[in-house]
Amino acid sequence: MTKSKGKADGIVIKKYANRRLYDTSTSQYVTLDYLRDLVKKGTDFQVVDAKSGEDLTRGVLAQIIFEEESRGANLLPVDFLRQLIGFYGDSLQSVVPGYLQMSMNSFSQQQGEFRDKMSEAMSSPQATMAMLEEQTRRNMELFGQTMRMFTPFQAGATPEAESGAAPEPEGKPEDLSALREELDSLREKMDQLLDKK
Incomplete structure (x- = not known):
């Protein structure tokens, strides 16, 4: 965790050793429900340790x-929680936050359309399933795009790469076999995710 730099554009909430939360903008003690309501309103805030200034925002949001x-x-x-826990310490751990952020941003942008479709879908179970399948397909496409961004051989895309044949990278044979194994592992995980859809 990092030290607080003091946000000028958001509210600073101080957390004391007794776990009490203090909103410096209103000069009053607040609860987690109050912070949840701030999030729902789109109000930016940062939670800091009252003594050390350490940023505690992530932990407090997780607590909410x-x-x-x-x-x-x-x-x-x-199942999602189990998969998420499984990514801790995994080689893909660094990719997961970006993917989740991109998925949530996409979902937020589409939520108006999604709400309209949901109210329409409530009248028909078939429409509900079709809508959920479409959203799952979109999420898997986003995941595929994210994974391609982290594929080591994408940078110098050649006609062979576009046709699906991976070019032979230069390097030590043991490095290449390790990269191939990791790439095969990533492909296998993506296939499993696509199959679960």
């Missing part, structure tokens, strides 16, 4: 999600 889930607002499917 935990509170919501424990109240029965089950937004995160168990």
